Amino acid sequence: MKAVFYEEHGDTDVLQYGELPDPEPSRGEVLVDVKAGALNHLDVWTRRGMPSPGEFPHIAGSDAAGVVKEVGEDVTRFEPGDRVAVCAGSYCGTCEYCREGEHSLCTSYTIIGEHSTGVHSELTTLPEENLVHVPDHVDWETAAAAPLVFQTAWRMLHSRAELEQGEDVLVLGASGGVGHAAVQIADHAGATVYATGSSQEKLDAASELGADHVINYEAENFAEAIDRLTDGRGVDVVIDHIGGATWQDSMSSLAKGGRIVTCGATGGPKVEVNITDLFWNQYDIMGSTMGSNADIDGVLPLVWDGTLEPQIRETLPMSEIATAHEMLQDREGFGKVVVIPDSEL
CATH class of the missing domain: 3.90.180.10 (Medium-chain alcohol dehydrogenases, catalytic domain)
Incomplete structure (x- = not known):
């Protein structure tokens, strides 16, 4: 072969x-x-x-x-x-x-x-x-x-973050495999979706998949954009598969009691966490790797029937x-x- x-x-x-x-x-x-x-x-x-x-x-x-x-x-x-x-x-x-x-x-x-x-x-x-x-x-x-990206995104949003209808979700790198899957899954769950990308073409594609607000991170700092778009509140969940290059801004984008879920470190594996911010704002930091059988069973039927694409x-x-x-x-x-x-x- x-x-x-x-x-x-x-x-x-x-x-x-x-x-x-x-x-x-x-x-x-x-x-x-x-x-x-x-x-x-x-x-x-x-x-x-x-x-x-x-x-x-x-x-x-x-x-x-x-x-x-x-x-x-x-x-x-x-x-x-x-x-x-x-x-x-x-x-x-x-x-x-x-x-x-x-x-x-x-x-x-x-x-x-x-x-x-x-x-x-x-x-x-x-x-x-x-x-x-x-x-x-x-x-x-x-x-x-x-299978791999939709299973990964489903686990991050549902099994780990336990996303609820009406919550705000920020998806970093919406043009990538996990990112574009997360935009669709969050939209399907009834969340308000914020998505980042590096070009208007990528942002337009994210909007077509269900992103309610898009942010060109090459043109503006996405944490500052989230602060502006949410009137200073922040988002309930951040989906970050980048790591070191985005971590501080991801943390700054969270609302009180917010959750950050990470499945990768393409932008570097080492990050700093301000412990005072962590406990005072009662953030949750969650790791997530691919998924379990329940995640596969939850998401793939939605792909097979065309709900997610x-x-x-x-x-x-x-x-x-x-x-x-x-x-x-x-x-x-x-x-x-x-x-x-x-x-x-």
């Missing part, structure tokens, strides 16, 4: 699209004929070596969709011909967190494509618990682009994977980048 892989960490020039041995399903695994994959900023960090996969060559990618080609022993949920999408979080199923349904808190939680072999290849094998059924009417690009900024053949990575790291466009095996074009 052909696959996207690299044999060392580095810039986009380490990416290859070439022949690797065909995988075979082991007990409990499913062999999938991949029809489409989708990129996340996670792919850029993993390619650069953060964290390092266990061995090389490393097949990239955490998002994909396709058709079941073969099933291993003891597989009960799928059979050849089924349409499936990948849910990238792997868990033990037996620890105290898994028993409580909090799979993303599992003591051995890992992410496919980050800590183990990825799925940007013509064929891939996965444990059956890492697959979900895809309805016949859903196109492959949507099926591939939805992954935005596809570009679809490229897998052989142009370097261009796809460059689009992510250069923050071009709005939404997800999808890659298709060259044999499917």
Whole structure:
């Protein structure tokens, strides 16, 4: 089979699209004929070596969709011909967190494509618990682009922040995968949505997806804009997947009793917190990683029925994977980048 892989960490020039041995399903695994994959900023960090996969060559990618080609022993949920999408979080199923349904808190939680072999290849094998059924009417690009970012955003807003109708939500980086999913989920929950972006094109796209107020962070400080737009109150929830570069302004944007939820640190992992502000204003700071099965079950039906919609900024053949990575790291466009095996074009 052909696959996207690299044999060392580095810039986009380490990416290859070439022949690797065909995988075979082991007990409990499913062999999938991949029809489409989708990129996340996670792919850029993993390619650069953060964290390092266990061995090389490393097949990239955490998002994909396709058709079941073969099933291993003891597989009960799928059979050849089924349409499936990948849910990238792997868990033990037996620890105290898994028993409580909090799979993303599992003591051995890992992410496919980050800590183990990825799925940007013509064929891939996965444990059956890492697959979900895809309805016949859903196109492959949507099926591939939805699971990771919509699961992540759903967990941040619903499972962690416990967002309520009528609250105010600020979504940073609304043009990205998690950001554009969070705008839609918050709007669907009945929140007033504030969204940031770096261009009018991105802000217009966020507005079309449900943002009530948009802020060009290149033109004005978003914390000052939130202060102005909310008459000094601030917002109830901030969705921040950037980290160091935005943290102080995110905290300054909160109303008393507000919650900040973070799932990433693309702008730096180290932040400072003014403890006096934290306790005096009774803020909550919450971490969130991908999601549990309940988050998948909550959000994907809304994607399959069209209530929520992954935005596809570009679809490229897998052989142009370097261009796809460059689009992510250069923050071009709005939404997800999808890659298709060259044999499917």
